[in-house]
Amino acid sequence: MARAYVYREHGGPEVEDLADLPRPVPGPGQVLVAVRAAGVNPIDWKRRTGYAPPGAAPEALPAVFGSEVSGLVAAVGPNVTDFAPGDAVFGNPITGGYAEYTLLPVDLTARKPSGVSFPAAATLPVAAATAYDAVQQVRLLPGATLLITGVGGGVGVAAAQIARHAGLRVLGTASAEKKDFVASLGVTHVEPGPGTADRVRAAAPDGVDAIVDLVGGAALEEVAEVLDDRAKLVTAADRATVTALGGVGVERARTREVLDAVAWLVAEGVLDPYVTRTFPLAEAGRALRAVEEGHARGKVVIEVLG
Incomplete structure (x- = not known):
C-alpha cells in the first residue's frame, strides 16, 4: 500500500483525505515512479469541484490529486527501454501526483x-511547460511587448522569465502585495481591477503586442481591449471567454521535448521556478489551500519521499 492525498467525491475541501491505496503497476509505455516532489496547481482543486478539462476522460473516484511530479523510477512496464529503475525523472502522472508512488507515461516523462x-523539477510539467507553450504560441520578436495577467503565480513567473530570455518587454498584472516580487522578475507591474486597461496603456504607450492570460473572466475582458490583433490573445484559464473575445486557448505541445527544454532553462540558470513554499504529504491540504485561496507567490510543492 502507498499513501496518497485524494478527493472521494466532487465538492469542497471537506471531500479531501489521506488514503492508503495499492501501489500502481506499470503497463506498456509506463514507468512507476517513487515520488520525491509534486507540484500544486489550480487545476488540482478545480478537478475536485467537478471541473473536467476539454477532452479529459471521466475519472474514477476516489481520485489522487496532482498533475506534475518528480522522483525516481521504481519499475518499468513491458518493453519500456527509455528508462530504468533508479533514473531521476519528472513528468505528468497518470494516477495522480500527491502520492508516494505514481505511474507516468513514457512520452510525458523526461530525465x-x-x-x-x-x-524544482516537480514544477515543470504543468506550470513551466504551459508557460513555454504560451510564449512560443504568440511568436513575438525581440523588443516586442507582452502582457501577462496573473504574473505572480507559478505559470506567470515562468512565462515572464521565458519571455524576458527571448528579449521581450514584459508587463504583468498582480496584486499590490506582489509588486516588488514582480519587479524582481524584470516585469513592469500593473495593478489589476477596474481601470486595468488604462494602466496598461500608461505603462506601454507604444502598445501591447500580445497577451498571455492566466486569470480569465472579467480580468481577461478588461485587458483584451488594449490588443488590436486578437490572434495574439491566448489564455490558459478561460477558453469560453477568450473565444468570445476572438482569442484562443494555449495550445499545449505535451511532449518530452518541451520538458527537456524547460529543464535545460532551469539547469542553465535562465528559469527559476520560485518554489516559495513546501509541505509534507501529510499536510497536502494546507498546500492546496495556499493555491486555492490565491495566497501563493511562485510555486507550492509537496515533498513526498525523502
Missing part, C-alpha cells in the same frame, strides 16, 4: 538534470 532539484 531530471543533475543540477535541478526534485522540488
Whole structure:
C-alpha cells in the first residue's frame, strides 16, 4: 500500500483525505515512479469541484490529486527501454501526483538534470511547460511587448522569465502585495481591477503586442481591449471567454521535448521556478489551500519521499 492525498467525491475541501491505496503497476509505455516532489496547481482543486478539462476522460473516484511530479523510477512496464529503475525523472502522472508512488507515461516523462532539484523539477510539467507553450504560441520578436495577467503565480513567473530570455518587454498584472516580487522578475507591474486597461496603456504607450492570460473572466475582458490583433490573445484559464473575445486557448505541445527544454532553462540558470513554499504529504491540504485561496507567490510543492 502507498499513501496518497485524494478527493472521494466532487465538492469542497471537506471531500479531501489521506488514503492508503495499492501501489500502481506499470503497463506498456509506463514507468512507476517513487515520488520525491509534486507540484500544486489550480487545476488540482478545480478537478475536485467537478471541473473536467476539454477532452479529459471521466475519472474514477476516489481520485489522487496532482498533475506534475518528480522522483525516481521504481519499475518499468513491458518493453519500456527509455528508462530504468533508479533514473531521476519528472513528468505528468497518470494516477495522480500527491502520492508516494505514481505511474507516468513514457512520452510525458523526461530525465531530471543533475543540477535541478526534485522540488524544482516537480514544477515543470504543468506550470513551466504551459508557460513555454504560451510564449512560443504568440511568436513575438525581440523588443516586442507582452502582457501577462496573473504574473505572480507559478505559470506567470515562468512565462515572464521565458519571455524576458527571448528579449521581450514584459508587463504583468498582480496584486499590490506582489509588486516588488514582480519587479524582481524584470516585469513592469500593473495593478489589476477596474481601470486595468488604462494602466496598461500608461505603462506601454507604444502598445501591447500580445497577451498571455492566466486569470480569465472579467480580468481577461478588461485587458483584451488594449490588443488590436486578437490572434495574439491566448489564455490558459478561460477558453469560453477568450473565444468570445476572438482569442484562443494555449495550445499545449505535451511532449518530452518541451520538458527537456524547460529543464535545460532551469539547469542553465535562465528559469527559476520560485518554489516559495513546501509541505509534507501529510499536510497536502494546507498546500492546496495556499493555491486555492490565491495566497501563493511562485510555486507550492509537496515533498513526498525523502
